[in-house]
Amino acid sequence: MRFETVPTPTAEGAILVHSLKPHGRKLKKGRVLTPEDIAELEAAGITEITIARLEQGDIGEDIAAAKIATALHGEGTRMGAATTGRANLYAECDGVLVVDPHIIDNANLIDDALTIATLAPYTVVAKGDMVATVKIIPYAAPEHAVDMVADLSARAPLRVAAFRALRAALITTEITRQKDSVIEKTRSAMAARLKPLGGNLVFEKTCAHDSAAVTRALQEAEAAADIFFVLGASAISDRRDVVPSAVVAAGGKLIHFGMPVDPGNLLLLAEMQGKPVIGLPGCARSPKTNGLDFVLQRLFAGLDVTREDIMRMGVGGLLAEISERPQPRRATDIVMVKSPPRVARVAGIVLAAGNSSRMGSNKLLADIGGVTLLRRTVEAAAMSSLSPLIAVTGNDQQGTEATLKGLDVQFVHNPDYADGLSTSLRTGLTALPDHVDAALVLLGDMPEIPTSLIERMIAAFAATDGHAICVATASGKRGNPVLWARRYFSEMEKVTGDTGAKHLIAAHEDSVLEIDAGEYALRDIDTPEALTALRARTKQAAD
Numbered sequence: 001m002r003f004e005t006v007p008t009p010t011a012e013g014a015i016l017v018h019s020l021k022p023h024g025r026k027l028k029k030g031r032v033l034t035p036e037d038i039a040e041l042e043a044a045g046i047t048e049i050t051i052a053r054l055e056q057g058d059i060g061e062d063i064a065a066a067k068i069a070t071a072l073h074g075e076g077t078r079m080g081a082a083t084t085g086r087a088n089l090y091a092e093c094d095g096v097l098v099v100d101p102h103i104i105d106n107a108n109l110i111d112d113a114l115t116i117a118t119l120a121p122y123t124v125v126a127k128g129d130m131v132a133t134v135k136i137i138p139y140a141a142p143e144h145a146v147d148m149v150a151d152l153s154a155r156a157p158l159r160v161a162a163f164r165a166l167r168a169a170l171i172t173t174e175i176t177r178q179k180d181s182v183i184e185k186t187r188s189a190m191a192a193r194l195k196p197l198g199g200n201l202v203f204e205k206t207c208a209h210d211s212a213a214v215t216r217a218l219q220e221a222e223a224a225a226d227i228f229f230v231l232g233a234s235a236i237s238d239r240r241d242v243v244p245s246a247v248v249a250a251g252g253k254l255i256h257f258g259m260p261v262d263p264g265n266l267l268l269l270a271e272m273q274g275k276p277v278i279g280l281p282g283c284a285r286s287p288k289t290n291g292l293d294f295v296l297q298r299l300f301a302g303l304d305v306t307r308e309d310i311m312r313m314g315v316g317g318l319l320a321e322i323s324e325r326p327q328p329r330r331a332t333d334i335v336m337v338k339s340p341p342r343v344a345r346v347a348g349i350v351l352a353a354g355n356s357s358r359m360g361s362n363k364l365l366a367d368i369g370g371v372t373l374l375r376r377t378v379e380a381a382a383m384s385s386l387s388p389l390i391a392v393t394g395n396d397q398q399g400t401e402a403t404l405k406g407l408d409v410q411f412v413h414n415p416d417y418a419d420g421l422s423t424s425l426r427t428g429l430t431a432l433p434d435h436v437d438a439a440l441v442l443l444g445d446m447p448e449i450p451t452s453l454i455e456r457m458i459a460a461f462a463a464t465d466g467h468a469i470c471v472a473t474a475s476g477k478r479g480n481p482v483l484w485a486r487r488y489f490s491e492m493e494k495v496t497g498d499t500g501a502k503h504l505i506a507a508h509e510d511s512v513l514e515i516d517a518g519e520y521a522l523r524d525i526d527t528p529e530a531l532t533a534l535r536a537r538t539k540q541a542a543d
Contacts, residue, residue, distance in 0.1 A: 014051035061085030076160030111145035169225035214246030260314030264291020348386030349428035352444035353394025376447035420498035479521030
């Protein structure tokens with residue numbers, strides 16, 4: 001690929017290397033320049049630009065990313081569309097990610113233009129989670145290198161093993177009579193641990209802490225269950241202890257005792273008639289993550305767990321509770337640990353349905369330096385990672401949709417727009433897909449909200465713990481936009497009138513995170529004077 005600075009008229013068909021803003025409209029880097037782009041750049045007085053041209057043997061970034069991602073993805077995954085040189089792979093089911101690190105490492109060593117990043121092997125994923133990404137660093141890549149990576153990756157280095165619904169038996173032993181509350185605590189912890197994996201307790205028995213009693217209990221449970229758990233009143237100390245002896249007496253085979261994971265050291269893995277048997281460590285009574293979870297996740301995903309697999313769990317196996325690694329406290333709070341966590345999926349809702357009663361005409365279609373006010377608002381949102389981006393139309397539906405033509409935006413019409421802002425908010429929320437985690441609500445008459453602010457708010461929502469409402473502020477005063485976690489959608493849909501959902505922010509003060517946005521957060525265009533001032537600022541910025 002060749003980079004060069006050339007006279008603007010000669011750049012048609014080349015790739016723009018640096019983003020430009022002729023007349024305030026952003027031409028993003030990586031764009032293949034059209035005749036219209038060239039004319040616009042010349043009209044803006046831009047006489048030279050830096051471009052890139054593909055050379056013989058190069059292929060475009062999106063084609064390269066798609067080819068590698070296609071070769072990578074295996075069972076239980078799907079590939080997203082390639083864009084800006086990136087193609088992502090997503091889980092198609094709840095399960096465990098299986099990765100061949102050797103293949104991925106070798107692929108990344110082929111050429112510095114080609115990169116593959118994945119979650120760690122055996123990460124627990126949910127349907128829709130991103131599990132890998134292919135990124136082409138420059139605007140094109142050598143075709144021979146892409147072919148080498150694709151050929152190497154075609155050996156199925158990445159798949160998601162789906163969780164299976166397994167019937168489980170839980171046998172607990174006692175030396176002296178246990179309190180019912182202790183037995184219930186153990187049962188509840190195990191039931192909650194198994195539920196997200198698809199497991200269900202179908203057999204429970206408490207017996208004496210001796211080998212013969214445990215053997216009989218295992219034999220009794222054999223036909224009813226697919227996996228067996230035995231929690232002794234006394235921790236297993238070696239392979240000849242009560243629980244291991246009972247497994248062997250019941251016709252089972254010991255696979256491994258002990259594991260380099262703490263908590264979870266005293267785990268026994270065995271099998272009986274081809275079904276897994278686990279002698280539980282004492283930490284199984286706790287809902288906190290421990291070595292048992294590492295083994296269960298693989299077994300429920302249909303993956304073999306060998307003696308060597310367990311003995312290789314030591315790196316990352318120190319699970320001692322520290323302040324940087326909070327643990328759940330109740331059985332109902334059990335979560336499957338993921339590293340790294342799933343990227344938050346944030347949608348955008350642009351409210352663009354109002355009457356503009358104080359303006360005399362539809363202010364959203366007012367011309368601002370050759371671009372309508374609404375298009376400026378939506379362009380900034382469309383350049384962010386909001387997905388999907390939904391525009392709620394109302395007044396002048398046809399004109400609103402026409403001015404946004406060509407942008408990656410979905411339209412939904414609000415026939416009741418005259419009844420106030422709340423009706424448009426409700427219309428937008430109803431149109432959101434089920435998989436989104438949050439929605440950023442933008443007002444169509446705030447064209448100076450930059451993409452950078454939107455990205456900061458998305459990142460803040462994804463990175464913070466407990467802050468489920470992110471609000472843009474200016475000098476401490478709250479304004480717009482506002483990002484809302486899904487759990488508030490039902491309350492927002494009940495709002496009436498023309499005030500939106502701002503009163504809910506005060507009602508959930510403990511969940512609010514303020515994002516300093518500067519003056520943009522308070523600058524909506526509600527009057528002719530505000531529109532005149534916006535035009536002046538836009539002209540000054542262009543000059």
